[in-house]
Amino acid sequence: MRYWVYEDRRGDRATIHLAHCVHCNHGQGKQGTRPENGRWHGPFGSRDGAHVAATATHRAVHRCGRC
Numbered sequence: 612m613r614y615w616v617y618e619d620r621r622g623d624r625a626t627i628h629l630a631h632c633v634h635c636n637h638g639q640g641k642q643g644t645r646p647e648n649g650r651w652h653g654p655f656g657s658r659d660g661a662h663v664a665a666t667a668t669h670r671a672v673h674r675c676g677r678c
């Protein structure tokens with residue numbers, strides 16, 4: 612399993628996704644990601660690793676509701 616973290620600059624949150632999640636699309640996002648909106652961190656080999664990276668953004672850590 613691969614995990615990615617989406618750091619949302621506008622929403623001030625970091626969301627953990629599985630790589631194959633439709634919202635993640637292996638770190639591409641649904642329609643591409645605009646750098647002014649946020650950025651992807653990853654991939655990570657475990658959810659724990661993704662969680663550490665999400666926490667390191669100092670934003671509120673969320674888990675995706677879809678994956």
Ligand SMILES: [Zn+2]
Nearest residue numbers: 628632675678
């Ligand atoms: Zn997801």
